[in-house]
Amino acid sequence: MAFTTTVVGSFPRPRELIESTKKHTKGEVTQKELDGLVEKATRSIIAHEEEAGLDVITDGEQRRSSFVSFVGDKIPGFKVMHIAQLNPDGLEILKRNKVQLTYMRAVVTEKLSDAVLARDEFEAAKKYSRKPFKVTLPAPYLVMWESWHKEFSKDAYATPEDFAHAYARLLRKEVLRLKDAGVSFIQIDEPMLGDLTEAGDKPDRYRRVFNELYGQEYRGFKEELRLAVDLLNEATSGVSGVRLGVHMDRWPNKDSPYFDLGYERFLPELLETKTDQFVLEYTSAGTGDPAKLVKEFPAGMEIGLGVVSVQDYEVESPETIVSRVKRVIGSIEPERIWLNPDCGFAPGMFRTFPTDVAFAKLRSMTKAAEMLRKEYA
Numbered sequence: 622m623a624f625t626t627t628v629v630g631s632f633p634r635p636r637e638l639i640e641s642t643k644k645h646t647k648g649e650v651t652q653k654e655l656d657g658l659v660e661k662a663t664r665s666i667i668a669h670e671e672e673a674g675l676d677v678i679t680d681g682e683q684r685r686s687s688f689v690s691f692v693g694d695k696i697p698g699f700k701v702m703h704i705a706q707l708n709p710d711g712l713e714i715l716k717r718n719k720v721q722l723t724y725m726r727a728v729v730t731e732k733l734s735d736a737v738l739a740r741d742e743f744e745a746a747k748k749y750s751r752k753p754f755k756v757t758l759p760a761p762y763l764v765m766w767e768s769w770h771k772e773f774s775k776d777a778y779a780t781p782e783d784f785a786h787a788y789a790r791l792l793r794k795e796v797l798r799l800k801d802a803g804v805s806f807i808q809i810d811e812p813m814l815g816d817l818t819e820a821g822d823k824p825d826r827y828r829r830v831f832n833e834l835y836g837q838e839y840r841g842f843k844e845e846l847r848l849a850v851d852l853l854n855e856a857t858s859g860v861s862g863v864r865l866g867v868h869m870d871r872w873p874n875k876d877s878p879y880f881d882l883g884y885e886r887f888l889p890e891l892l893e894t895k896t897d898q899f900v901l902e903y904t905s906a907g908t909g910d911p912a913k914l915v916k917e918f919p920a921g922m923e924i925g926l927g928v929v930s931v932q933d934y935e936v937e938s939p940e941t942i943v944s945r946v947k948r949v950i951g952s953i954e955p956e957r958i959w960l961n962p963d964c965g966f967a968p969g970m971f972r973t974f975p976t977d978v979a980f981a982k983l984r985s986m987t988k989a990a991e992m993l994r995k996e997y998a
């Protein structure tokens with residue numbers, strides 16, 4: 622099918638669920654009550670996704686504290702620590718670099734052991750819909766930068782790379798479990814690689830922050846890119862029979878020399894990634910030209926084109942979305958173009974975004990896909 626519609630992953634959690642999660646940590650709400658709320662929120666998100674007419678849906682990540690930190694809740698070997706424990710100047714470092722991070726961080730402190738990461742979420746969600754499901758997993762390169770601390774992690778893993786390879790091997794087991802469970806699309810989230818679009822001889826601000834907070838060293842642009850691609854390929858090695866995707870963020874910075882450049886900065890190495898689709902952000906100013914990238918894609922590789930903003934509350938018209946898709950038409954066949962928002966609507970539990978606005982945007986997007994199919998398919 623041409624112009625398949627989907628989402629990147631997360632949706633805002635209902636206020637009741639957020640409040641009860643806080644109370645649960647204080648012992649004021651039982652696990653059973655919390656599970657009931659999660660179930661209700663998941664069912665509601667899925668009903669709304671169906672109503673919006675999406676072709677491929679997610680469970681909305683209602684069970685996850687954030688798209689990356691839930692790994693620490695699931696896989697044994699992590700310890701949740703406050704940012705000030707990791708570095709006494711933690712909060713000051715964030716402020717100085719104008720970076721927002723969750724204060725509670727999952728840091729690796731012991732050897733990892735295998736555990737189900739997302740299959741349980743899929744099993745719980747699939748009873749609510751017969752549509753194909755996408756399930757998201759945090760990438761090894763991302764988890765390495767987010768979780769390896771030079772003091773707290775070195776006894777378990779001497780280097781960040783040792784840890785990243787160990788996580789990649791576990792991730793591959795989960796990819797296979799998800800495939801066997803019947804997931805249609807497994808998307809590996811790699812915002813940390815996306816942010817590398819802002820790096821060069823010097824690291825971008827995220828790697829600068831993790832250097833200061835965790836004591837990790839920047840390897841240089843090409844070496845970072847190489848490592849990220851190798852780790853992705855380790856996690857999907859030998860996997861077939863399921864659609865694999867890699868999602869990257871893009872935060873263009875007006876003062877940066879890389880403004881107006883996109884993921885084409887990662888060519889040609891990026892195309893060595895064993896993936897069926899790249900799911901990418903393209904609605905903000907300064908993100909570059911998607912046609913430049915997709916022209917270089919090998920035969921069969923798809924783009925998940927970001928066509929609605931997850932920052933801006935103004936609902937794009939179907940016509941606006943159609944014009945965004947037209948940027949790549951002619952450079953790649955319609956069957957290889959997927960439509961999605963730029964990113965998840967609420968990657969972390971506390972990120973606010975009005976649910977009605979999110980679904981109005983998705984209805985606009987599915988309307989745009991219908992218009993495009995009439996014109997091109």
Ligand SMILES: [Zn+2]
Pocket residue numbers: 629812868869870963964965
């Ligand atoms: Zn994203």
